[in-house]
Amino acid sequence: MADRKRVLVMGNHAVVEGAIYAGLNFYAGYPITPSTEVAEGCARELPKIGGRFIQMEDEIGSIAAVVGSSVAGAKSMTATSGPGYSLMLENIGYAYMTEVPLVVCNVQRGGPSTGLPTKVSQADTMQAKWGPHGDYTAIAVAPSTIEDTVTETIRAFNLAERFRTPVTILLDEVIAHSRAIINLPEPGEIDIYNRVKPTCSPEEFIPFEMTENLVSAMPAYGEGYRYVVTGLTHDPMGFTTNKPSEIFPKLDKLRNKIMNYREETVKIRTEQMEDAEIAFVAYGSVSRAALQAVDLARKAGVKVGMVQLYTIWPFPEKQVKELCANCRKVIVGELNMGQIVHEVRRVLPGDIEIHTLQRYDGEILTPLQLLEKLEEVL
Amino acid sequence: MATATTSEKAKQKSDIFLKYLRPRKGMPSVWCAGCGNGIVMTAIIRAIDKLGLSKDNIVMVSGIGCSSRMPIYLDFNALHTTHGRALPFATGVKFARPDLKVIVVTGDGDALAIGGNHFIHACRRNIDITAILINNNIYGMTGGQGSPTTPSAAFSTTTPYGNAEKHFDPSALAAASGASYVARSTVYHATAMEKLIGEAISHRGFSLVEAVSNCHTYYGRLNRQGDPVTMINSFKEKSVQVTKAKKMSPEELKGKIVIGKLHEVDTTEFCDVYQSTVDRLDGRK
Numbered sequence: 001m002a003d004r005k006r007v008l009v010m011g012n013h014a015v016v017e018g019a020i021y022a023g024l025n026f027y028a029g030y031p032i033t034p035s036t037e038v039a040e041g042c043a044r045e046l047p048k049i050g051g052r053f054i055q056m057e058d059e060i061g062s063i064a065a066v067v068g069s070s071v072a073g074a075k076s077m078t079a080t081s082g083p084g085y086s087l088m089l090e091n092i093g094y095a096y097m098t099e100v101p102l103v104v105c106n107v108q109r110g111g112p113s114t115g116l117p118t119k120v121s122q123a124d125t126m127q128a129k130w131g132p133h134g135d136y137t138a139i140a141v142a143p144s145t146i147e148d149t150v151t152e153t154i155r156a157f158n159l160a161e162r163f164r165t166p167v168t169i170l171l172d173e174v175i176a177h178s179r180a181i182i183n184l185p186e187p188g189e190i191d192i193y194n195r196v197k198p199t200c201s202p203e204e205f206i207p208f209e210m211t212e213n214l215v216s217a218m219p220a221y222g223e224g225y226r227y228v229v230t231g232l233t234h235d236p237m238g239f240t241t242n243k244p245s246e247i248f249p250k251l252d253k254l255r256n257k258i259m260n261y262r263e264e265t266v267k268i269r270t271e272q273m274e275d276a277e278i279a280f281v282a283y284g285s286v287s288r289a290a291l292q293a294v295d296l297a298r299k300a301g302v303k304v305g306m307v308q309l310y311t312i313w314p315f316p317e318k319q320v321k322e323l324c325a326n327c328r329k330v331i332v333g334e335l336n337m338g339q340i341v342h343e344v345r346r347v348l349p350g351d352i353e354i355h356t357l358q359r360y361d362g363e364i365l366t367p368l369q370l371l372e373k374l375e376e377v378l
Numbered sequence: 379m380a381t382a383t384t385s386e387k388a389k390q391k392s393d394i395f396l397k398y399l400r401p402r403k404g405m406p407s408v409w410c411a412g413c414g415n416g417i418v419m420t421a422i423i424r425a426i427d428k429l430g431l432s433k434d435n436i437v438m439v440s441g442i443g444c445s446s447r448m449p450i451y452l453d454f455n456a457l458h459t460t461h462g463r464a465l466p467f468a469t470g471v472k473f474a475r476p477d478l479k480v481i482v483v484t485g486d487g488d489a490l491a492i493g494g495n496h497f498i499h500a501c502r503r504n505i506d507i508t509a510i511l512i513n514n515n516i517y518g519m520t521g522g523q524g525s526p527t528t529p530s531a532a533f534s535t536t537t538p539y540g541n542a543e544k545h546f547d548p549s550a551l552a553a554a555s556g557a558s559y560v561a562r563s564t565v566y567h568a569t570a571m572e573k574l575i576g577e578a579i580s581h582r583g584f585s586l587v588e589a590v591s592n593c594h595t596y597y598g599r600l601n602r603q604g605d606p607v608t609m610i611n612s613f614k615e616k617s618v619q620v621t622k623a624k625k626m627s628p629e630e631l632k633g634k635i636v637i638g639k640l641h642e643v644d645t646t647e648f649c650d651v652y653q654s655t656v657d658r659l660d661g662r663k
Contacts, residue, residue, distance in 0.1 A: 026474050028466075048659045052473050052652065057499040061466035064459065064496075068439070068470025071457060072478070076470070094460050221455040221471060222478050224434045228400075228450050230458035239403055240450065 004183040011175040012079075014146045015105050016041035017184055018153025019077055022192055025051040026074035028065035030058055030084060033117040034173040035107035038079035059084035063091040063104070070100045071229055073220025075157060079105035082124050083114060085131070092166050093132025094231045096254060099208065099216065101160040101195055105153070105169040107176040108335075110362045119362030120173040122284055122335040128168040129313045135251055137258045139265055140168040140313040142283040146180040151190065152310060158193040159265060163258050164215050170312060172335065174285040174364055198225060207238040210249065214257035259314065267310035268319050272298060276305030278329045278374065281320065281344055283309040286333045286365050293370035304374060312340065317347040324348055329377055333357040333365050353377070398423045398433070400453040408447050408519075412606030414565035414591030415445050418512055419452070421568055421589075422481070425576035436479045439468040441493060443485040444519045444593075445512040454481075462493030465500040468507050476649040479579060482509040487517045490526040490546050501555035501584050505648040508578045508585045511548050514593035522596030533600040549588045553641040558583035560641040564590040564613035567637060574639065583647045590635055 009017065015038050019027075027042035029035075039055065046053045052069070056062040062078045069076045080088060085106045095102055108124045110116030128140040139159050143152040153169060160167040198205050198217035207227040209216045216236075219225035228238035235246045258265065269287075271294050273279060280290040287308040297304045307323050309316065320343075324330055330352055332341040341356050348354065357373045359365050399405075409415045426436065436454040440446035442461035449456035455478075459467045464482045472480040489497050489511050500507060516534055517523040524534040524541055527548065531540040553560045559581040563571035571589060578585035592598060592609035603609050613635060620638035623631060 026470070028470060047652070047656045050656055050660075054469070054473055056466060056469070057495050060463060061469070061496050061499070064463045064466035065470030065473070067459075068457065068467040069474035070470075072437070072471045072474040074470075074474040076474075090460055091463065220475070221437050222435055222475055226400075226433060226453055226455050228403075228456040228458065230450065230456070231460055232458070237402065238456075 004186055006181060006183055008179060008181050009146060010037060010177055010179045011146050011149050011171060012037035012107065012177070013041050014149035014182065015079065015153050015169065015171065016045060018150040019103070019157065020045060020049065021150070021185060021190070022154045022157035023075045023194070024077055024157070025049070026066070026069040026076040027052070027078065028054045028056050028062045028069070028076070029078045029080065030056055030062050032059070032081045032084045034109055034176050035079040035081050035105065037176070038105055038107070059087040060091065063088040066102050067091060067095050067098070067100050070102050071221060077103040077105065079107065081107050081109045081117070082111045082121070082127070085124060085127060089131040093134060093136070095166040096132060096136035097231050097233070098229050099164040099254070100166070101164050102166050103153070103156045103160050103169065104166060105171055107171045107173060109173050110360070116362045118173070120285065120335055120364055121360065121362070122170070122172055122286070123339070123360065124170060125312060125334070125336065125339040128170055135255070137255045138168065138313045139163065139165060139258065140170050141267070141310055142170045142312050143175060143310070144284055144287045144308065146175065146178060147182040148310070149175060150182065150184065154190050154192070155267065158191070161193045161195045162215070162264065164195060164218060165258065170284065172284045202226070206236050208234065208236045208250070210236060210253065213261065214253050262314050265311050265314060266316045266319055268316055268323070269308040269310065270323060271306040271308070273305035273307065273323055275303055277303040277327055278331065278377070279324050279327045280304070280306040280370065281309070281330055281332045281340070282306060283312060283340065284335070286335060289365050289367045289370055290333060292367035293374065296367060296371060297374055302374065302378070309340070315343040315347070317343070320344060321347045324352060327352060329353040329355060331355045331357060331370070331373055331377065333370060335359050335365065394427050395420060395423055398426070398453055400451060403451065407451055409444060410595045412592070412594060413444070414514065414589070414610070415448065415512060417565040417568050418445070418510065418571065418589045418591060419448055421572040422510065422575055423452070424572045425579060428576055429579060431479055435477070436481065437468070437471050438481050438483060439464045439471065440483045441488040442519070443488045443517070445483055445485040446488060448483045462488055462491070463496065464488065465493060465496040465507070465509065469500060469503070469505055472505055472507055473649060476506070476653070480507045481579065482507055484509060484511050486511065486513045486515060486527040486548065487525040490548060490551070494526070498551065498555040501552050501557040501586070503648045504556055504558050504583045504645060506582050506584070508587070510575065510587050510589055512589045512591045513548060514591045514597060516593050516597040518593045518596055522600060534596070535600070549586065549640050552586040556584070557586050557641070558643045558645050559585035561586070561639045562588040562590065562635070562637050564617055564635060564637060565592060566610045566613040567617065570637065577639065581642070583645065
């Protein structure tokens with residue numbers, strides 16, 4: 001570990017470090033606060049390693065170029081914030097339908113609309129799940145520190161490539177603009193997953209084949225496998241269909257390729273949950289405040305712990321249910337009017353009291369506020 | 379003997395088309411009988427066949443609309459995308475794989491209304507993409523609504539009392555926005571169109587071929603312009619070669635379709651310039 005590169009970076013640059021570690025070689029984006037440093041970092045770093053950076057005319061064009069590059073074989077991403085993410089939704093939906101791996105980093109800021117460009121928020125939690133129209137299954141991860149922004153970005157790429165699907169990194173402004181000295185992972189220290197390529201001949205190739213794990217092999221354009229990529233509902237050959245007998249399997253594939261293997265998507269951190277009677281459930285920057293609140297409360301003899309969600313979608317319901325099984329009370333802290341709390345409420349039995357602590361004024365939740373809430377519900 | 383030669387020629391022609399039509403995808407197409415899209419598609423096929431390009435190295439990208447169905451019918455790498463977004467998708471493909479030939483097929487609504495911003499920026503960037511814009515002055519797939527090229531006073535289902543708006547000239551817009559090759563043809567001039575498409579594909583930089591076409595089903599019917607043959611013949615009557623047009627006054631050119639190579643400049647191409655930066659920075663970390 002002595003060889004690990006130590007760097008002083010801000011959260012947005014940690015995204016760039018993680019992405020390049022994961023094999024990023026294409027970035028298309030449009031400037032938007034508080035995500036712009038991701039684009040600036042990619043503009044600076046990608047040409048040095050033979051990658052490509054392009055500033056598009058808007059966010060719609062950005063995500064379109066990202067999809068196009070991924071189909072052409074690139075590992076590709078974009079970064080934006082709430083307003084830009086909203087503009088990207090249609091083509092994120094296109095990527096769900098066409099099963100194109102890519103990563104979108106949404107550095108959340110206050111909304112709705114132009115809202116609070118320089119202030120923190122976690123109000124896009126549900127947008128990352130339900131944003132595009134239609135039925136599909138979303139994957140979203142949420143880093144909480146500069147260091148785990150690197151590892152979560154790598155994980156986002158691995159999940160995108162593993163499941164052939166878009167993955168959203170839900171960063172928030174506090175992490176994005178904080179700076180820290182961190183250790184970068186050494187080359188080879190973290191496994192990198194690359195999309196499965198076809199091994200059959202082009203004549204035998206079935207572009208959206210119902211394989212055992214429902215993830216189809218994906219060639220790059222120019223490799224001799226000429227096939228149709230379309231946002232219209234299609235059969236395994238990629239041809240458009242209106243037949244119910246072909247629509248069901250396609251939409252089931254989009255869901256089941258992820259939900260049948262959802263354990264692979266789960267990442268959770270627990271803190272002092274072994275004997276906890278009360279649990280904080282948190283993600284993103286709030287989990288850092290919760291961590292300190294747990295520490296302080298324990299010193300005062302309160303049996304409290306924390307469940308931190310690195311994976312937001314699919315919601316790790318089995319884990320949250322098991323971890324909170326022995327708690328009397330759960331406090332869900334979020335920088336929104338209450339989004340993930342609905343999931344927590346859905347999965348926990350009715351005899352566990354669920355309390356909320358929400359801020360949506362552009363400010364962070366502090367450890368003190370979490371302690372006050374804890375005192376209130378004790 | 380003469381008949382044998384004619385039928386032999388016809389067979390050769392259909393053999394070329396069969397070589398480029400996607401196997402395992404049955405016709406008919408979604409296009410109405412007599413639609414100009416088929417003429418443009420065969421012009422593209424002949425141009426590509428003459429250039430001797432490998433099908434594996436061609437990516438055909440489209441958005442939404444009647445013309446945008448073309449990549450599904452042709453045996454290239456096909457990317458049938460969302461409405462108006464074909465050019466940024468194509469930009470991603472080309473920039474990631476500059477060795478591939480990227481051809482965008484689009485319509486007047488797709489390219490100039492919902493995709494208008496992408497259109498001017500793709501031109502400005504001068505990225506090596508060939509866009510073939512089939513201009514039939516109307517939205518066909520959704521049933522005959524006015525488009526950015528519907529002429530003033532013309533009828534459509536959304537301009538039932540005559541179009542109050544002015545229209546775009548797609549070729550002039552492309553040239554003004556920085557496209558380095560711009561040509562216009564009509565579905566009457568199928569052979570000339572083939573030649574211009576061939577030139578456009580060979581050109582390094584952003585190229586546009588505006589293919590003026592007939593939507594007799596909606597535009598023709600609503601504006602009393604007759605059947606496909608009548609409409610296509612009217613393109614012949616209205617067309618003026620660019621060399622001749624240069625000697626004509628604006629009054630004389632009113633209502634005319636200027637055809638031929640309209641604009642060509644020798645300038646640097648986006649991917650090439652970026653690659654020179656990559657080469658310059660190689661290894662600098």
